[in-house]
Amino acid sequence: MPLDEGVRPLAPSLSVDLRRPGEGSDPFPQQAPGEPEPDGPIWRGSAFHTDAWARPADGELLPDSPVILSKARWLAERDGLAGRNAPLGLQIEPGEAIDDLAADLGRFALIALSFPKFADGRAFSTARLLRDKHGFTGELRAVGAVLSDQIPYMRRVGFDTYAVTHGPTRRALVEGRIAEVTLHYQPSTADEPPAGTRPWHRRSGE
Amino acid sequence: MYRYDEFDATFVRQRVAQFRDQVARRVSGELNEDEFKPLRLRNGVYLQLHAYMLRIAVPYGTLSSRQMRKLAHIARVYDRGYGHFTTRQNLQFNWPRLSDIPDILDELADVEMHAIQTSGNCIRNVTADHFAGATADEVADPRPYAEIIRQWSSLHPEFSFLPRKFKVAVIASEHDRAAMKLHDIGLHLKRLDGGGLGFAVWVGGGMGRTPLIAKLIRDDLPEEDLLTYLEAILRIYNLHGRRDNIYKARIKILVDALGIEAVAAQVEEEWLRIRDGALKLPEAEIRRIETYFAPPAFDERPPKAAVRAPVSHDGRAFDRWVARNTHAHKQPGYAIVTISLKPIGGIPGDASAEQMDAIADLAERYSFDEVRVTHEQNLVLPHVRLGDLREVYRALKAIGLAEANAGLVTDIIACPGLDYCALANARSIPIAQRISERLAARQDQIGDLKIKISGCINACGHHHVGHIGILGVEKRGEEHYQLLLGGSGAEDAALGAISGPGFGPDGIVDAVEKVVERYLELRAGPDEPFLAAYARLGDAPFKEALYAA
16 A cells, blocks of 8 residues: 655654663773774664674684674583683574573673564563673673664663664664653663652662 | 553653654655564554554553543544444554554543554553453452553563564453453452452463463462563563464463473563562552542432333333343442444444444443443443433434343454455454344344354454354355354353354355254253353254254
8 A cells, every 4th residue: 555645744853862871981991892983883872883893603713802602602612712811792592591601691791682583572581681680791782683663672671782784773873863762661671760650660769 | 540640641642753753754765664564563553455454552441431532533533433342442443544643643642542552562452351340240440450561561671572462351250251361361350368469360362273271370479469470471471482483473372382380380480580579569559550440439329210110112122221231230229331332233343433422421421431342342331320221221222322232142243354354364244244133133032142253263353262153264265154163252261163164155144043043942941041052962963953954
């Protein structure tokens, strides 16, 4: 069916600050935040950045710089990687468990959670478990199908960086046009609603 | 009933602004249909056979007169003068223009309504017993809990991209009027052993192409643990529900595959971790939400003149209507009135703007400003004084909605079917109309008998749980109908069994008549309803009536 015309002008756009509470301009100074770069792949805070992390294929030789490993490679090479000083990252695919890695999570400066499709929301729960259950405090990165309308949800469950390839989403981020509902009925990982707006949330804010 | 505070109002307005932006991006081409689809679905906008369809949430089926008048207004201004009440206690408009929808949503926000999560793979609008807060047989009003769930589930950041849609129903009576056991989660509010209120929690029910009745996962959940327990169930489902096949993605498939014990063990482990977290409901908060649903100021000594008042020319018809379409109220001197949206030969669930306005007037005048929507596609005036019943009856008669058929064979559930729906294989509405016409004269004689009709395997018309169910399918390019017998969506939940070979559009009406006539021949007496007779007799005599040469 043809789209009909006559849509009214945009409502005032609701800008959203994607920094997590308490986060400065450089949340992981000792880690590998990348440099501000308008064409960079990683959205962090309020700008695109270069990606300081390499994602070598399983079996490929590891450089002496930040790398993101698959879970399979980490499990296979864990002992050999024990003495490594360059930062380590881990990428978790939907369906891969994290509970069996609980003792290892402190080794990772970054965990990337994959969204193979827009509609595959498993990583939202994995993110919450990483933050709330396992106390992971490193960088949590969304990779894959990262679209503008998901980003506020991603932020709320604990993500702080986003590998964004979708052109309109990149533009919307740069122009501050992520339309978001800024009031929340449920506590989450990244932020709590203002005290007093929902009494059962007040508890968590106290 | 619940009233928005500033927080709720701002939340809904922001959501409308967000969707207005998304519609603009779709119209400009920035979003393609694949990208727009999950966004519009989260706002209740479907693309149907002929037009967009907007599904508006009626949380737990409760409407005020003002809200009903707004729905009538929208029907007149933006649609074709009518709306369709659905089996999920919602209202659908079948002909809105996409570019009008943000304006419609703004109009709805004016009366504290929205279309959030009436579609999409998220936690859908929460349903409840349509007699809640009025019926004599409830332990407490279940709607405060439904409202708490509505708030918690609204734009939930973790559960907005679930494997599949997720439906929750809440009841508070041993009589299940909400088909609770056919939901992803069914909650049965009851008095726990310790004296407090809590829930029996049922999980994994659903219809569709793999109908399953929910299993009991926990029998004694204290009310304070409601949201933590739901969050644990949803988290396990979000992580482990299948995503490779949309027909196997509902939680019922996970429960069926793993077994209820294994699912319960996983849920329990997660729940124990979060039980005392931020979602634990303070008792004061539950009681605060309850105050919104406090009983209205009933007249403690209503006039005695009432049901058996002087006989007028409509005396017998009125008595029939009172007998069929009223239900015992918890408050002496009051009744619950079912407004049948099933006039003989009519379209089940449809109401015109004029009818909506008239019902809003009746609610305002006679029912403390409240209307309910039932999952059986009728409306309810929950609090009517016995002395006002005759006036209500006459007013309903004037708008063509005084059919005394609640629960009878002409009170048929039917999905929109191939007349509207892009998923349907066959029409539902004309079949309902023909059956209604065929059996109307005998409906009182036949007694309680629920017919439910779906136009495809997705089962929006609840055919699996009809005492007589009808499923439309396509067979060699023709509309074809399977007949199911013996289902129930009530507390005795059961799935109907296919009777045998199906029928064409005319044959299915004859087939229903044959089943009904065989029932009338064989029943022990007028007090043995169809479902009881079927349980006693088995399917053999009915199959013989249908298929013997």
